[in-house]
Amino acid sequence: MKTTTISDIALLSGVSKSTVSRVLTGNSFVDESKKIKILKAIEDTGYIPNTAAQSLRGRSTKSIGVILNLDPDYHFSDFVSMETLRGISSSAQMLGYRVSVIIEPCNQALPKILREQSVDGIIVMGLKEKEEALFSLAKTDNSESPHVPIVLLNYSEEYKSFPSVSFDNEENAYNFTRYILSMGHQDIGLIDSSKDVLAVSNRKHGILRAFEESGIVFRSEWYFEYTNINKMEAGRKVAINFLQLEKKPSVVIASEDDIALSFIAAVSSSGLKVPDDISVVGVDNIPMSQYSNPPLTTEKVEGYRRGVMAFKMLKSLLDGEDLKEKHLKIRSVIVERNSLKKI
């Protein structure tokens, strides 16, 4: 069967294409009896307007692009990102938008997608520090370029001209650290091994702020940073160094749950007990963190919610509304389980 078009509907209901289009878009007056006939014809045939034709004429593709800016060596997709994608996708679908995922570095993906005009808006995940494409885009005055709104999922000073929805890394880390301090810990070790350097550095500020407030000094021999290897490999590596330490911290804050978990695994295989000998906490609240041994005390980072909010923000932009707040920041909640001991 060749596809049903608007002309078929027009023919079937004895009116012109224009009239059919008018009931379709609903922004014009149409005689009630004709409207009913048209609606019936649409119902009967299962007609759906051709999206290509609509985009061509109407200048709206009813689809958005999500740029997943993963590292080339990033061999798997982390939980929070996927939750975010799920959040974006389901809110987009709800409003009739398709979402195209583009797994490609931002600097390549962005110029291409902008010129292709194949999406109405863009959400960028996994922003890196040096994104030429964004930077140059920020500079061009808005009279240039056919205004495709962009929402970033990591706030960054550099690109603050773009609206963003991000986790409140500095504040969350500050709060989490204060909580840890309130549990009596004074000797705190840090493991940073996330590909998200922006987040890591913001979190570090928050942690240091909490340290300062309580007169804790930052000890560099307790700071482990491995950003160029697999994060779980990092957890294992840190464990090896950690075990050699003369004086050990009483708690270790890992920048992600995966890291914490692999650290715990490595450290417990050498006989150390968590949390009796050493407390370990993570960030993210990945599903596994609830079922590990011991269950992990962590900071719950709401990926799904971030996705929903990002799409909502993009939608406002698409509708030409202006944002109440240009940069949304999402607070975490602390999940108390058994890997952090009160001392």
Added chain:
Amino acid sequence: MKTTTISDIALLSGVSKSTVSRVLTGNSFVDESKKIKILKAIEDTGYIPNTAAQSLRGRSTKSIGVILNLDPDYHFSDFVSMETLRGISSSAQMLGYRVSVIIEPCNQALPKILREQSVDGIIVMGLKEKEEALFSLAKTDNSESPHVPIVLLNYSEEYKSFPSVSFDNEENAYNFTRYILSMGHQDIGLIDSSKDVLAVSNRKHGILRAFEESGIVFRSEWYFEYTNINKMEAGRKVAINFLQLEKKPSVVIASEDDIALSFIAAVSSSGLKVPDDISVVGVDNIPMSQYSNPPLTTEKVEGYRRGVMAFKMLKSLLDGEDLKEKHLKIRSVIVERNSLKKI
């Protein structure tokens, strides 16, 4: 700047739109000197053909849909699926296809997407047993409907009229079981708690075949099945029952790594040692399995490869080629680590 169109290029290079289009599509003869001028104009302006116009005229959208048929209660995306998505996405992009992910039950997504005509082909992930949409589609003779090729990512007898790329579940499980038997185990427990009921049942057949071959009897008190709860919760639940068992198996095969890991966590927090007291193996080779305590012996399931192959198959279909093999099955490889003890 209003967008560059083919007419602009034509004007700039002093030829007609038709000629520009001819060098664009490359299926007609164009004078070399003109071709150069046109190419230069394209280069200079950064012109990219409007996809909507191309689809409208050419009947090809250069985009494919991936239906992620997740359970409503499925709160996170598993590793293998995401790897598959990555595989699809990168091979698709390589050939200039966009991929739209549709996180929605197949029965809703499929009819809609087919009538919308917004994609050239479809890949269905996470097939369920009762997919009315597919079933009725299989029945309609191909003269009907504007032939959008569909590739399934789970082979199923029911829908075998559709081509598929899947894991060779029966065979993989058979081989894995034989390997476990070769390590001296006779008392084998099973945990099945995957949302992928099709895979689970196929794997069970393979396991049972290996049992039979070696004269092992299947003991139902060692078979744990929880498909209606979170898989890691299942691992924990099974551990509780397991610990009560009078006579325990010497090894437990979990249908996924997550389950194995949470089972190990629960069981070791009660003092049982893996693999000294009990061996545990999983399936998937999720990143964490390498860094758990003990590192997990598992079956490596190649999600990325599945994605690549699925797209390749879909592409053949789109190009009108016919498939050498309609149903591809991917073999796993066994990853020996430390959670399975030789006895």
Added chain:
DNA sequence: ACTCATTGTGAAATCGATTTCTTGTAAAGA
């Protein structure tokens, strides 16, 4: 009764590409 505003509708233009039709030119064959 005569404007003027409000509705209602079809014809035709438009969006940006591809493809068919047509014509023109140059090279090859008779």
Added chain:
DNA sequence: TCTTTACAAGAAATCGATTTCACAATGAGT
């Protein structure tokens, strides 16, 4: 030299929707 063939390239039709334009018809206001 005249026809045939191959190659080049413009003009115009086409894809399926939306929107502007033009024109009625109806009703309201003076």
